[in-house]
Amino acid sequence: MTVPLELSTRAHQTEEPPISYFIQQAVENPNLISLAAGLVDPDSTPIDEVKEALESMLRDPQAAKDALQYGTTQGYGPLREKILRHVLALDQLSPNDVAFSADDVVITTGSQQLLYLIGEILLNPGDIVITEAPSYFVYHGILGSLGIRTLTVPMDEQGMKTDELESLLTRLEQSGELARVKLIYTVDYFQNPTGLTLSMPRRQELLALVQRFSKSQRILILEDAAYRELRFDGVDVPSLKSLDRGNEWVILGLTFSKPLAPGLKTGYGILPRELMAPLLRIKGNHDFGSNNFTQHLIDRMLRGDLYQGHVERLRMSYRAKRNTLVNALAMEFPRALSPIRWTTPEGGMYVWLRFPPEIETGPGSRFMEAALREGVLYVPGAFCYAKGGPVPNHEARLCYGDASHDELREAVRRLGKAAREVLPMEKITIRRFGGCG
């Protein structure tokens, strides 16, 4: 008889990530066009740029030895300096404008590790984290695993609705639960999953709200700006971090995965000073430093214009793909005839599609079954809502990062066919939906 194996509470409360579902679908349906996974544009992979940086690094014996040695837990100093300058340049600031320095930068194994570490150093089971609804579903997984109560605030075309956030914080204060609120998480540029960006007035309101409601403890903002550098239209907005000149209220998370290459799996954070030591203690237990070789490589790419040149080309590529996708949607679901609405992002990789409530999009729904039969996969909108709030079931996230232009057009044709199988278009009356253009 086998002796039972006892798993930890953490293992029990960690659910299977939704990504497993998409991988399974892709394996079972080889003809599938997947707009589900958040993969980046394969045609823009920076092979030449990485090769040039790599060759120059390996040609220099000392540089090669340093790169192949262990690094520090906080990350390669020269890269942290460059990251600081890079982040300040994005906000057109100089080091004298802010109270943070390269000492407040930590390099992590993707920004995902930063999100996890922040959870580990700040959150106890039963604490409250507030997120946008919908939001980055992998982050919900972290919160579930840590036993956190996730509450949500709806969005419109300006991002998180700060008036709703204020009402939520007021209610929590009245019920005596404000002391459990530790973090407000926002993906504030071209959000995964909606493609929406937090407007400047909302940024100011968000910062003012955390300051006002930080009574017995500080409520921090976790600004996940993973897609910030992928703007291809419109006017840039300053980061929340740049509004936090004293480095007290905002943890900024960024990554090289989206603007450079996810295979390098290197992200970074800029933290309020008190958080660095506890974070490094815990990161020390995780790995005592992220991949040192990759950090040295990226450092070399940031020395010249290898990095910047690549990001410019990538933006052009995503603009063209965004156009192909939204044009195909407009042809398939003409606005005057169809109630189906979608966002038109000014950057990033995601379009959010909203069907009428009759078209449910979740696994097992008639629409999803029809879409799979037609050979197209999307992320069901319900996956992107935390369980602590309403979970609409008639939306979808479409990623245009990985698919070719032909595949994007074909995927939309298949979505249209699947939608008509579920609900004949002529039976649908025209309705308006907030937040989707």
Ligand SMILES: Cc1ncc(COP(=O)(O)O)c(C=O)c1O
């Ligand atoms: C909003 C957001 N944050 C963080 C990440 C994590 O990316 P990485 O760990 O590769 O930096 C992703 C990846 O898709 C993301 O979409």
